Amino acid sequence: MSTTLDETPSTAKWWTYPFAVFQTNLQEIDAGLDVEAALDAIQAHGANAWLLNTGGIISNFPTELPFQTRNPHLEERPSGDLVGDAVEAAHRRGVRVIARFDLSKVAAPIAAAHPEWCFRTHDGEPQVYNDLWSMCPSAGYYQERSFDIIDEVLDRYPIDGVFFNWFNFNIIDYSRKLYGVCHCAACVRRYRQWSHGESLPVDTRSAEIRTWSRFTAEVLADLNTRITAHIHARAEDVLVVLGKQAHMRYAESNKMFGRDLWPHRTGEDVSELRHHEPPVPALVNSVSFVDMPYRMAGEEPSHFAQYLIQGIARGGMPSTYIMGAPGRIPYPSLEAAGEITRFFRRHEDDVYGRLAPAARIALVKAPPAQLGSAASEEYHGTYSMLQRAQRPFDVIPLDQIAQLEAAGRLARFDLIVLPDVGALESQAAALDAYVRAGGNVLTTGASGFTEDGTAEMRTSPAHARVGDIRCGQDLWSTYATLAPQDRAASHHFDAPIVPVLGKLHDCAWADSTLRQGVMLPPAPFGPPEKAYGHLPSEEPAYGSLPDPGGGSVTVLPWTIGQSYREIETTPPQEMFLRIVDAAAPPRLRFDAPENVEAIVGTAGDDLIIHLVNLTGASRRGFRPPVAVTGLRVELPETTRDLRADALVAGVPLDAGVGGVLELGTLRDFEVLRIRGAASLA
Ligand SMILES: [Zn+2]
Structure with missing residues (x-):
């Protein structure tokens, strides 16, 4: 808390060094906020940056712009200026201020004066929510007036950053009402020009919506780039959090009722954001309430803790987001959030300031279908x-593969797994280069095949897909097996028997393919009296092709992940791990329950292992975890000088001559720092 703004080296931008954010997402009635009390709460939490509502929907300062709305409650302040008071008080304490803007909506009088700025449905209706009119990013408010809005704030206040909320094409509103694609005059004109004469799609489920998504991504990217450049031309030390073009990437960790828990969502998001090229920091804004319609219902502390733990473990900056002035609404997770935030700050020099992802396996994530x-x-x-x-493992985005390869950032991985990601298009050549340089690739399902079935990677053991992709019920009663099944004709089978669900296709294999196992095509499965007759086909369970450069490609032409996900038995996982371990032999061995996640990174010469206790995972969220005891981490080798610490427990660990670290009790998480062991990752 004694940090001053001057301590950051002048050569590096301040946001490249760890910081922790506290967001007070203010209502207009909070304009009288006691800034000193708010800063007391922010600093006690461990945060050193304050994300504060500044302009856009409501201006928390006396704006002079005719297309902005001055908060009427500013009259409650002697100064009449919340942003001015906040920036002055925060800077006096060494806390940075990130100004939050929301350009997505304006008040009705502004919309009436500028109907051309407004969102329009395909039949010309506006999108109005709580008397606020949605603005379209294609039109003049975003395209031109946004610069004036930012300039007014930069002219008045020495802010440290800007953050733009909901900087997007609004197809739904807060009540989840679907409005669809904007058809304002600017969108109609721009889309026709961009698509060489096409009309905007109406049905959001149509195939054309993907084309429209590319259009909107380009409109936003162009605007983001211009806004960022504009801000930087004026103030190069102002952080811009805005889309993929800015200095920092942003993830929001939140809950949505009706959505089942995917327990790894925050960690996955941050890992994905960190594997963009060029690398920039990632901010994980974690929401203290359970969903937008229930902003006063506090998130479960164990659930909120997972946001922050998974975020920092993957190299993200933690941010805690509450509604209103601190203390106005009770949020039960703040105590746990503060503990993790302060842990992060205590270890910013030895761990988080230098934390780099170091897994040797990459799992590729495709954009949603x-x-x-x-x-x-x-x-x-x-x-x-x-x-x-x-x-x-680390998560890498499909569309970044070529850029990561070109930057030399794929070489760290022994294995890249492409789980039914479909066609690779421009990424295929980069994967070939990776394989020829000694890397290993595993594809499942339809990864790496064009629509017409041609294999895209030249290093692949499969030349082409043969026949149609079989899916759904056509696959019922299909199995894959690594045993020869020599006795199948007499109806005797040998383990393993792996159920196949999802998708499957046959391949034309290269002659030198190493064919592993066989497929057992469907036989009757009912009634039981008739449920027999499986015979091995000519197709292997998977095929591998070693490359002369030392790498390999393994093609598993079915969805082993979906088979596991639907049934959750061990045989699919064992078959999968057999391929994985051959390509990336594990160096670290964890003697731990399945619901402990291990995330590896390095900080300088040190190996950093985050162990995350996921035992609390439930249907919609995390309940309090069960304490896990008896955890062991076996290191591949040890030296006399090897020193390790359990940073959460605050105790040194002795690896002994066998190189085994024995942990005490794992509660929410533990962070192991193993000195000089970065090469063991
Ligand atoms: Zn529009």
């Missing part, structure tokens, strides 16, 4: 199989 849909079952299944076996 449809607007707003979740990642594939295959992705989730492969994620779970790796996590539950404590095979540490």
Whole structure:
């Protein structure tokens, strides 16, 4: 808390050094906020940056712009200026201020004066929510007036950063009402020009929506780039949190009722954000309430803790987000959040300031197949199989592979897993280069095949897909097995028998393919009297092709992750791990229950292992975890000088001659720092 703004080295931007954010997402009635009391709470929490509502929907300072709305409650302040008071008080204490803008909506009089700025449905209706009119990013408010809005704040206040909320094309509103694609005049004109004459799609479930998504991504990217450049031309030390073009990438960790828990969501998001090129920091804004319609219902402390733990473990900056002035609404997770935030700050020099991801396995995440849909079952299944076996891995986005390869950032991985990601397009050549340089690739399902079935990677053992992709019920009663099944004709079978669900296709294999196991195509499964007759086909369970450069490609032409996810038995996981371990032999061995996640990184020469207790995972969220005892981490080698610490417990660990670290009790999480052992990751 004694930090001053001058301590950050002048050569590096302040946001490249660890910091922790506290967001007071204010209501207009909070304009009289006691800034000193708020800063007391922010600093006691461990945060050193304050994310504060500044402009856009409501201006918390006396704006002079005709298209902004001055908060009428500012009259409660002697100064009439909340932002001015906050920046002055925060800077006096060494706390940075990140100004929050929300350009997505304006008050009705502004919309009436500028109907051309407004969102329009395909039949011309505006999107109005609580008397606020939605603005369209294609039109003049975003495209031009946003610069004036930012300039007014930069002219008046020495803010440290800007953050833009909901900087997007609004297809739904807060009540989850679907409005669809904006058809304002600016969108109609821009889309026609961009698509060489096409009309905007109406149905958000149509195939054209993907084209529209690309259009919107380009509109936003262009605007983001211009806004960021504009801010930097004026103030180069102002952090901009805005889309993929800015200095920091942003993830929001939140709950949505009706959505089942994917227990790894925050860790996955941050890992994905950290594997963009060029690398920039990631901010994990963690929501203290259970969903937007229930902003006063506090999140479960164990659940909120997972946001922060998973976020910092993957190299994200922690941020705690509450509604209103601190203390106005009770949020039970703040105590746990403060403990983790302060832990992060205590270890910013020895761990988090230098933390780099160091897993040797990469799991590739494809963009969701449809607007707003979740990642594939295959992705989730492969994620779970790796996590539950404590095979540490990082998540990399499909569309970054070529850039990561070009930057030399794929070389760290022994294995890249592509879980039914579909066509690779421009990424295929980068994967070939990675394989020829000694890397290993595992594809499952339809990864690496074009629509017409041609294999995209030249290093692949499969030349092409043969026949159609079989899916759903056509696969019922299909199995894969690594045993020869020599006795199948007499109806005797040998383990393993792996059920196949999801998708399957045949392949035309290269002659030198190493064919592993066989497939057992369907036989009758009912009634029981008739449920027999499986015979091995000519197709292997998977095929591998070693590359002369030392790498390999393994093609598993079915969805082993989905098979695991649907059934959750061990045989699919064992088959999967057999391939994984051959390509990336585990160096660290964890003697731990399945619901402990191990995340590896390095900080300088030190190996950093985050162990996350996921035992509290339940249907919709995390309940309090069960304390785990008897955890052991076996290191591949040891030296006399090897020193390790359990940083959460605050105790040194002795690896002994056998190189085994024995932990005490694992509660929410533990962080192991093993001195000089970075090469063991
Ligand atoms: Zn529009």
